[in-house]
Amino acid sequence: MIKTDILIIGAGPCGLFTVFEAGLLKLRCHLVDALPITGGQLSEVYPKKPIYDIPGFPSILAGDLVKNLEEQIAPFKPGFTLGERAESIEKNAEDNFILTTNKGTQIEAPVIAIAGGLGCFEPRRLPIPNATDFEENGLEYMVKDPEKFRDKRLLIAGGGDSALDWTIELSQIASEVTLIHRRSSFRGALDSVEKVAELAKANKINLITEAQAVGINGNGKLNEVVVKQKTQGEMKIEVDYFLPFFGLTPKLGPISEWGLNITKNAIEVDTLDYSTNVPGIYAIGDINTYQGKLKLILCGFHEATLMVQSAFKRIHPEQKLSFKYTTVMGVNGFEE
Amino acid sequence: MSENIIKIKITDREGKQHEVEAPTDMNFNLMEICQAAGLPVKGTCGGMALCASCHCYVLSNHELKEPSEDEEDMLDQAFYVEDNSRLGCQIAISNDIDGLEVQLALVDDED
Numbered sequence: 001m002i003k004t005d006i007l008i009i010g011a012g013p014c015g016l017f018t019v020f021e022a023g024l025l026k027l028r029c030h031l032v033d034a035l036p037i038t039g040g041q042l043s044e045v046y047p048k049k050p051i052y053d054i055p056g057f058p059s060i061l062a063g064d065l066v067k068n069l070e071e072q073i074a075p076f077k078p079g080f081t082l083g084e085r086a087e088s089i090e091k092n093a094e095d096n097f098i099l100t101t102n103k104g105t106q107i108e109a110p111v112i113a114i115a116g117g118l119g120c121f122e123p124r125r126l127p128i129p130n131a132t133d134f135e136e137n138g139l140e141y142m143v144k145d146p147e148k149f150r151d152k153r154l155l156i157a158g159g160g161d162s163a164l165d166w167t168i169e170l171s172q173i174a175s176e177v178t179l180i181h182r183r184s185s186f187r188g189a190l191d192s193v194e195k196v197a198e199l200a201k202a203n204k205i206n207l208i209t210e211a212q213a214v215g216i217n218g219n220g221k222l223n224e225v226v227v228k229q230k231t232q233g234e235m236k237i238e239v240d241y242f243l244p245f246f247g248l249t250p251k252l253g254p255i256s257e258w259g260l261n262i263t264k265n266a267i268e269v270d271t272l273d274y275s276t277n278v279p280g281i282y283a284i285g286d287i288n289t290y291q292g293k294l295k296l297i298l299c300g301f302h303e304a305t306l307m308v309q310s311a312f313k314r315i316h317p318e319q320k321l322s323f324k325y326t327t328v329m330g331v332n333g334f335e336e
Numbered sequence: 337m338s339e340n341i342i343k344i345k346i347t348d349r350e351g352k353q354h355e356v357e358a359p360t361d362m363n364f365n366l367m368e369i370c371q372a373a374g375l376p377v378k379g380t381c382g383g384m385a386l387c388a389s390c391h392c393y394v395l396s397n398h399e400l401k402e403p404s405e406d407e408e409d410m411l412d413q414a415f416y417v418e419d420n421s422r423l424g425c426q427i428a429i430s431n432d433i434d435g436l437e438v439q440l441a442l443v444d445d446e447d
Contacts, residue, residue: 041381045381045384045386045387046381046384046386049384118380124388124413124444125444126415126444127415127416127442127443127444128415158412158413159409159412160412160413181412182411182412182417183408183412187409187412212415212416212417213415214416246412246413246414246415247413249380249387249389249444250380295382
């Protein structure tokens with residue numbers, strides 16, 4: 001089992017910076033994030049967008065801020081469990097939390113800091129009323145094992161890289177691949193767009209543009225997708241699997257079942273130290289709420305800084321903490 | 337009617353119509369107006385045209401600025417997109433759109 005001082009849920013800017021402030025107090029951190037990469041929204045949603053309100057940076061690209069934060073926290077050797085969603089928590093005999101991820105990884109820590117942003121990123125699901133009935137029954141939002149689709153008839157929807165890449169790859173093993181997209185232009189990488197056009201020209205795939213899925217049918221298992229094409233109207237396409245790739249969207253997820261006080265998808269905290277109603281669990285950044293809350297990265301940094309002071313007292317109640325400036329003390333990282 | 341206040345009619349996802357007033361001198365966009373009116377529009381990305389939670393249909397004949405490529409790219413990731421689909425966060429509240437009528441589209445991250 002992984003053991004640490006502060007278990008941080010969410011490796012976005014706020015979670016990353018927590019490692020630095022905790023490290024100054026000689027506290028170790030381990031981060032868990034549902035995404036396979038660090039940076040949270042900054043990496044997943046807007047890596048190429050400039051941010052103008054990070055103190056000292058007149059303008060910085062979101063992706064660069066993540067890189068800088070990683071460099072800044074590197075001396076404190078944080079642990080990472082990426083691509084796994086924090087699922088459940090329990091207490092052990094020593095009164096520490098044990099967190100279990102959806103893949104069964106377990107991490108033990110006396111303090112949990114939830115820096116979960118807007119929640120964990122999950123595939124954007126179809127708002128078609130009966131769609132949930134077909135999840136894992138022909139409706140697949142993710143490709144876990146491509147072999148599942150060998151010799152099957154597939155309908156793929158979307159215009160980004162996921163839709164294009166899977167169309168190209170799965171066209172080699174599936175018996176039939178149809179790609180539908182709402183426009184005639186694609187936003188995916190140019191060489192993928194060209195490859196898909198070639199496959200369509202060679203009749204290796206069916207490409208239907210200006211078309212969208214409007215319904216799904218089946219009896220227990222999905223067997224037909226209703227597609228609306230701009231000029232041809234509605235058509236029914238018989239398939240074994242329907243794979244819509246409409247990007248990712250954040251969901252609060254399992255955290256909502258941890259007994260925390262939640263208002264409007266945000267965790268209530270005491271602004272004294274950003275503690276929640278569950279002793280030992282803190283919430284910082286976009287995921288918390290309090291009077292006057294602003295969802296700003298810079299506010300999250302402030303919250304992280306005050307939070308680790310409180311976490312220190314909790315972890316080492318017998319020790320006195322004297323406040324030191326980095327300018328005086330420098331940054332003394334961990335050896336291992 | 338004050339000259340800096342316009343009226344917008346918003347039909348929610350249950351088909352109920354709401355008439356809301358919106359100030360034109362505060363740099364608001366339609367997504368924010370929906371939120372202020374307590375309508376279920378999440379605005380997850382904060383108005384960067386990066387989440388489609390404010391996807392709506394423009395029902396009236398107002399001439400709006402053409403959607404940008406970013407907005408079109410994001411609409412690719414929305415559902416039930418029509419010719420009159422827009423992202424509310426990309427519609428600036430100005431005097432030109434007084435009387436605008438919109439309808440909220442179905443989204444997956446409604447609570």
